[in-house]
Amino acid sequence: MRILMVEDAEDLAEGVMAHLARSGMACDLAPSIEDARDARRVQRYDAVILDINLPDGSGLGLLREMRAGADRTPVLMLTALASVEDRIEALDQGADDYLGKPFDQRELEARLRALVRREAERKQxxxxxxxxxxxxxxxxxxxxxxxxxxxxxxxxxxxxxxxxxxxxxxxxxxxxxxxxxxxxxxxxxxxxxxxxxxxxxxxxxxxxxxxxxxxxxxxxxxx
Missing domain, CATH: 1.10.10.10 (Winged helix-like DNA-binding domain superfamily/Winged helix DNA-binding domain)
Structure with missing residues (x-):
């Protein structure tokens, strides 16, 4: 399973990547939207962990791009903005799940596996x-x-x-x-x-x- 994490908080990202690696998941890091675009041009991912507040814009913009291009890769929104309105907006834009910061690494992993499993079962x-x-x-x-x-x-x-x-x-x-x-x-x-x-x-x-x-x-x- 290969994951793309779009997150500019280096310490947080390194912790997540290390935990996922121990669970057998390969995880690439993109600290900005543009970096995420570059990564997605050369690699296909099983799921995307996407922060909302990024240095070069909102992660919701990247999410809209993906869905407009018929890309159904499961997306887990990860952000400190945890109001009901924020969650509704992310889900309405096409996010598959939502996890607020701070979070438990085990829950993040479980949610990723559930998203990938659901998408695989949907396909075949x-x-x-x-x-x-x-x-x-x-x-x-x-x-x-x-x-x-x-x-x-x-x-x-x-x-x-x-x-x-x-x-x-x-x-x-x-x-x-x-x-x-x-x-x-x-x-x-x-x-x-x-x-x-x-x-x-x-x-x-x-x-x-x-x-x-x-x-x-x-x-x-x-x-």
Missing amino acids: EQIVLGALAYAPGPRSATLSGRPLELTRREAALLDVLMRHQGQYLSKTRLYDSLYSFDDADVGVNAIELYIARLRKKVSGSDVGIQTLRGVGYRIGLND
């Missing part, structure tokens, strides 16, 4: 490929009816592969889906390790992960 309850069935909401999978034991990274990688089944995805594309911009200590070749683990877990079934040298990986039915 289950993705099926042969004997493999994947549920985007809880990020769980079964193979021939038996649950697959997946780590957070393995589940995140399977999520991307299943959503693009039949398509070759580059190592860089897969890496960007699993790690934030700040995970500089993790090399792109780590993807090979997770691919190998997933291959082992689906081996013996009618599903396989193919490699096209110089292009990438795809999941599909075995010939």
Whole structure:
């Protein structure tokens, strides 16, 4: 799961990012609306944490841009403005949820997971490929009816592969889906390790992960 946090309070943002990282969520930080626009141009996010009062304007303006462009990425508004009127305005503009400052990190995480799960369930309850069935909401999978034991990274990688089944995805594309911009200590070749683990877990079934040298990986039915 990859999150974009649009927040100019550095200490607050660092605390949130560290907590989400421990929970297996990659989180990129944009301290301004323009930075958020730049991040969204090059990366797709599962959810956005959006402050209202930002150095270069109101976060509600960015929210309106997203909804006007038919972008349904779940948005959690995060702000010190906690009056009923503020909450109503944010929700009317297309926000999915609202959390006032100060807040508990555990509640923020729970709300994010609920938003992402709700959006995934809205799109599709289950993705099926042969004997493999994947549920985007809880990020769980079964193979021939038996649950697959997946780590957070393995589940995140399977999520991307299943959503693009039949398509070759580059190592860089897969890496960007699993790690934030700040995970500089993790090399792109780590993807090979997770691919190998997933291959082992689906081996013996009618599903396989193919490699096209110089292009990438795809999941599909075995010939």
